[in-house]
Amino acid sequence: MSDLRLVIFDVDGTLSDSLGEIRAAMAVAFDEVELTLPSRDEIKRIIGLSLAEAMPLLAPEVPPSTHARLVEVYKRAYQQNRLAAGPEHSPLFPGMRALVQRLSQEPETLLAVATGKSRRGLEALLDVHEMRGYFQSIQVADDHPSKPNPSMILTALAETGVAPERAVMIGDTRYDIDMARAAGIASIAVGWGYHPLSELSQATASVETPQGLAAAIDRLTGEK
Template sequence: MSRPLRLVIFDVDGTLVDSQGDILAAMTAAFERADHPAPEREAVLGIVGLSLDVAVPRLAPHLPADLHTRIVGWYKEAYMGLRAQTGVAQSSPLYPYALDTLRTLHAVPETLLGVATGKSARGLDKLLDGHDLRSFFVTRQVADHHPSKPHPSMLRAALSETGVAPENAVMVGDTSFDMEMARAAGIPGIGVSWGYHRPEALGAATAIAHDFRDLAGLIDDIWRAPA
């Protein structure tokens, strides 16, 4: 009997790539243009993964909505400028062993790979092309088309596009938003400890990975576990 199709869905920032330098710099630049003190580092990293239209009001709830909108635009402008200066590989480097793990998972015929990210489609395309990753992912869910995490819309769409059942999927991410999204979609979640939320914040995770080299084994363990 052949094995069922399975799907591994990855978050991007803080999971596959470390883009915190440009995220922090771009947010600082955006708030400076708003003539407002930049949020603290921990606050900014704490909202990574949310869509920008949700993240910015969380960082500065006392500012008016029209200024939130302008800050979002200034952030995008600053982020794109920083990435253009250094290139994707330096702006958002892959975490150690990320590429090897993607290759290992991709080599299994029954295993499909996907992305669910708070990035825009344009931002994700730039990153995938910069690292030559586009061929790995059969489904790519972005902020343009879905409510912000932790709403399960992205994962439901990924399941629908691939025809994979929730019990045969896994969400891999570094934030509580990723793990809560997975739980809401009925998908096991693997939290990673190298990202932007501390491991103790990933309470909804089924398992925690501390090294990319452990990820394939953790995924197999989840799928071998009795339902």
């Protein structure tokens, strides 16, 4: 197992551009409880966290019962919007499908997902884009504490048997980068997501394009 490497992807803001769908579901949820919808930038700041962690940050003035209601309505609205949108839901960022496909064909490379999405939401997204079979380990908010707790990464390492020095986390938010640091693995910050690269300086590397991402993965996992 020592010659294997593990490449772990965040989803929202890294693999797929989900901001429009997230904001639309937030609008329904906040309207339901008669609260003012947070701004676009405020919503971008919480992407990557589990919903239970995100709602108190977006609506700190209301009690936990209202946060729970926001989560419930958000999940329902997101699912309804996903079903209505079909294949147009949460499009993949340009170049990411090709990169995942290429990596999945390498015998020494295992792929994983670590996301704040629910299992149902993630599986629906992967099915829409016909990508479910590419990932050997799938870690979701249903089963773990919210990022940046390292539980998702530690579980992916345990499931695949890959050593930490042969693993890398790819993400677009500080939650991804902090999670990787807490788990003791390298990280790559991508420049097309929801937190600016200027705020992700703790990442081991940063990239602006999928082509640059492929080279960074090789460099940080010991591949030539």
